[in-house]
Amino acid sequence: MRTLICAGGSGVRVLEALIHLCAAGLGPKSPQSPIRVLVIDADASNGNGTRVRGLVDKYLQCQRAFGQNAGGLGFFGTELDLLPSGGKKPELLFWSPAGATRDLRELIDFNNLDTVRRDVAHLFFADEELNAPLDQGFRGHPAIGAAALSLLPLYRDTHPWKALAQKIQADVSQPQGSRLMVAGSVFGGTGAATFYPLTRFCRSLPEQNKDRLRIGVTALVPYFRFEFRPTDKANAGGARPLAAKSEWFALATRSAVEFYDYLRELDMSLSPEERRRPERRNWQFDVVYWVGDDSLRQVDFALGGPEQENPAHFVELIGALACLEFFLGDEVQPGCRWAGPKEREEEGLRGRNMVAWDDLPLTSMKRDRLLGQLVRFLLVGAVHVGFFHPLLSGDLREELNRRPWYVPWYWERFCRRNDRLDTGDAQQALGALREYFEGWHFPWWWQIHELDTVRLLNRAALRECNGRVSIELDQLTNLVDRPQGQGGFARDAMDVFFTDTVEAPPDPHGLRGPAAYLDILARAADRFVRREYREQHEGGRR
Amino acid sequence: MGRVFFFWLANRPPGDVPMSDWWVHLDDISRLGLSFTIICVAVGVFLYWHSARQKKINRPEHVFLPYTPVRSLWAFVFFSGFWEALYSWSTFRERFGAATPGGVETAVWAGVEIGALTLIASYCVALLATPRKFKYRLRRFRRFAASGELGGV
Numbered sequence: 001m002r003t004l005i006c007a008g009g010s011g012v013r014v015l016e017a018l019i020h021l022c023a024a025g026l027g028p029k030s031p032q033s034p035i036r037v038l039v040i041d042a043d044a045s046n047g048n049g050t051r052v053r054g055l056v057d058k059y060l061q062c063q064r065a066f067g068q069n070a071g072g073l074g075f076f077g078t079e080l081d082l083l084p085s086g087g088k089k090p091e092l093l094f095w096s097p098a099g100a101t102r103d104l105r106e107l108i109d110f111n112n113l114d115t116v117r118r119d120v121a122h123l124f125f126a127d128e129e130l131n132a133p134l135d136q137g138f139r140g141h142p143a144i145g146a147a148a149l150s151l152l153p154l155y156r157d158t159h160p161w162k163a164l165a166q167k168i169q170a171d172v173s174q175p176q177g178s179r180l181m182v183a184g185s186v187f188g189g190t191g192a193a194t195f196y197p198l199t200r201f202c203r204s205l206p207e208q209n210k211d212r213l214r215i216g217v218t219a220l221v222p223y224f225r226f227e228f229r230p231t232d233k234a235n236a237g238g239a240r241p242l243a244a245k246s247e248w249f250a251l252a253t254r255s256a257v258e259f260y261d262y263l264r265e266l267d268m269s270l271s272p273e274e275r276r277r278p279e280r281r282n283w284q285f286d287v288v289y290w291v292g293d294d295s296l297r298q299v300d301f302a303l304g305g306p307e308q309e310n311p312a313h314f315v316e317l318i319g320a321l322a323c324l325e326f327f328l329g330d331e332v333q334p335g336c337r338w339a340g341p342k343e344r345e346e347e348g349l350r351g352r353n354m355v356a357w358d359d360l361p362l363t364s365m366k367r368d369r370l371l372g373q374l375v376r377f378l379l380v381g382a383v384h385v386g387f388f389h390p391l392l393s394g395d396l397r398e399e400l401n402r403r404p405w406y407v408p409w410y411w412e413r414f415c416r417r418n419d420r421l422d423t424g425d426a427q428q429a430l431g432a433l434r435e436y437f438e439g440w441h442f443p444w445w446w447q448i449h450e451l452d453t454v455r456l457l458n459r460a461a462l463r464e465c466n467g468r469v470s471i472e473l474d475q476l477t478n479l480v481d482r483p484q485g486q487g488g489f490a491r492d493a494m495d496v497f498f499t500d501t502v503e504a505p506p507d508p509h510g511l512r513g514p515a516a517y518l519d520i521l522a523r524a525a526d527r528f529v530r531r532e533y534r535e536q537h538e539g540g541r542r
Numbered sequence: 543m544g545r546v547f548f549f550w551l552a553n554r555p556p557g558d559v560p561m562s563d564w565w566v567h568l569d570d571i572s573r574l575g576l577s578f579t580i581i582c583v584a585v586g587v588f589l590y591w592h593s594a595r596q597k598k599i600n601r602p603e604h605v606f607l608p609y610t611p612v613r614s615l616w617a618f619v620f621f622s623g624f625w626e627a628l629y630s631w632s633t634f635r636e637r638f639g640a641a642t643p644g645g646v647e648t649a650v651w652a653g654v655e656i657g658a659l660t661l662i663a664s665y666c667v668a669l670l671a672t673p674r675k676f677k678y679r680l681r682r683f684r685r686f687a688a689s690g691e692l693g694g695v
Contacts, residue, residue, distance in 0.1 A: 387601070387602050388602075390602045391602040391605060394602070396602055396603065396605070396606065399606050400605075403606065405678035405679075406605050406606060406678070406679070407605060408674065408675065408677050408678055411678060473600060473601075474600070491600070492598050492600060493600075494599070494600045494601070495598040495599050495600050495675075498599045498675055499673070499674065499675045502674045502675045502677070503674055
């Protein structure tokens with residue numbers, strides 16, 4: 001049983017990457033073991049959060065229509081448990097440690113403290129921190145967040161913590177136990193403030209079998225920067241704006257690392273017997289994945305709120321892979337994990353830190369499987385958006401209904417079996433699939449590849465237009481960035497894929513409607529990848 | 543062979559043509575007709591196969607483009623029938639004289655039969671040579687054979 005708690009904007013973007021990986025069939029697939037997801041962020045209107053909320057909605061829509069292990073590849077196969085309450089429609093839950101309070105002063109009831117306690121509070125917080133509004137997060141000040149999150153045990157009997165506690169309690173009663181991952185940045189506000197108080201709180205949740213709760217952390221270290229520009233809103237009232245500043249990120253990271261190192265050192269003084277008892281340990285984590293990038297990406301500054309919407313980054317992809325490794329690995333290997341890119345030897349790239357497939361740090365996941373699944377999924381998206389959706393739902397739909405045998409699989413697997421793809425529900429599902437790829441999945445890859453150093457996919461294959469991204473159909477054989485001289489553009493690649501849709505073996509489970517359609521595309525993509533991307537497969541196996 | 547091939551003409555020699563000469567004529571034109579059929583089926587289906595392989599579906603609208611490879615089959619059906627008829631008419635005149643009636647009628651029958659035979663044989667062989675992405679396109683070809691419709695082929 002798996003739980004992912006995302007803290008702050010960076011944590012939410014790791015969730016975004018994880019959703020895309022799960023959509024590509026890389027997540028857990030058993031319906032009995034969904035991934036529970038919870039977001040901790042005081043800034044509910046944050047642009048990153050809004051984007052991921054939309055992504056989760058779209059994912060769930062696609063999962064309902066297509067999540068039936070199409071082609072045995074498990075696209076959209078991971079169930080998400082969003083900890084819904086009271087029969088509400090499931091949606092991504094944002095929990096704010098600030099609650100309904102306006103600022104830290106109100107949160108700690110500063111005005112009613114006695115003089116001594118006020119002085120102690122002033123030792124930790126300046127007036128501007130006490131007065132900073134909390135509706136846009138902790139603004140790079142983890143001290144505010146840590147104070148708010150230290151109150152977490154007070155919320156134990158409220159939603160969603162009560163439900164989460166019950167589920168974790170149920171998990172640890174099973175031999176396989178419970179795995180809980182916390183993802184966020186150590187250099188910002190919310191994430192840095194969350195790791196320790198949250199994991200300490202979660203350790204207290206199981207009443208028995210405490211050692212069956214394994215806790216991992218995906219700790220993002222700086223990978224982006226921005227130029228601080230005080231806005232009109234920040235200057236309102238003439239006050240000095242309280243905001244995250246990227247020049248502090250390195251210092252904040254260092255402080256955080258020193259703190260966690262201190263926790264480890266404290267544990268050294270414990271007896272071996274005490275160290276085996278999680279509740280006695282100061283170092284609360286079974287495994288920590290440290291992920292960052294020394295070439296900081298420039299992003300637009302935003303104080304918080306809807307304007308704070310950073311582009312996707314490969315660091316978040318690596319963070320999401322770390323989550324999957326933690327969730328899916330047979331055993332949790334305790335310790336800290338980090339990795340760096342290997343040095344490039346190719347002409348023109350010597351001495352540069354490039355991110356290629358071989359640079360993605362994996363421990364239990366097979367690299368060829370990762371690459372294969374992602375390429376298959378991209379292929380399915382490309383042909384759906386560029387070819388089959390216009391055929392099944394666009395101007396050509398009537399023509400296809402008149403002459404359905406022109407698309408042999410449509411004739412055999414739909415018309416002859418009295419199944420349809422032109423019903424309202426089916427059309428809605430096909431539209432959702434198109435939206436998912438064009439509006440979410442491809443743009444996510446596009447943003448990752450805006451960095452010159454990323455050499456995962458072939459950038460020439462992606463085409464951006466007004467925020468929507470598609471894949472050129474003549475680049476289907478050329479989706480992966482390859483060394484020069486290997487693979488390349490194929491004018492008839494779509495024709496080859498179309499033939500694969502006709503020749504792909506039928507599914508043995510008798511799928512119908514949109515699920516049967518995705519099954520056909522998935523099986524065709526599988527044939528296509530095995531043939532056209534053979535050297536990547538072999539390279540991955542090496 | 544001619545008596546089997548043109549069984550409805552076998553016992554109806556035109557004018558006062560002796561039966562033995564008539565059967566020799568039928569044997570002659572059926573032998574050549576069969577050769578025409580084999581050659582036209584082979585060449586027609588090869589061209590069909592080649593043309594079908596060249597035909598690509600790279601855009602959604604390509605799905606509904608006319609299935610032009612079938613034209614090579616039709617061309618060779620017409621070709622075999624026409625040459626069979628022409629050969630039949632010329633050998634009839636040479637063998638029995640221009641004044642003997644029935645030359646045109648025999649030529650038409652021979653052309654139609656060989657054309658039909660080429661059509662059926664081409665269709666059967668073409669089914670095997672059709673790329674799987676076009677596997678149902680010959681429906682129109684078959685339908686045309688029944689209704690005389692040409693549109694879309």
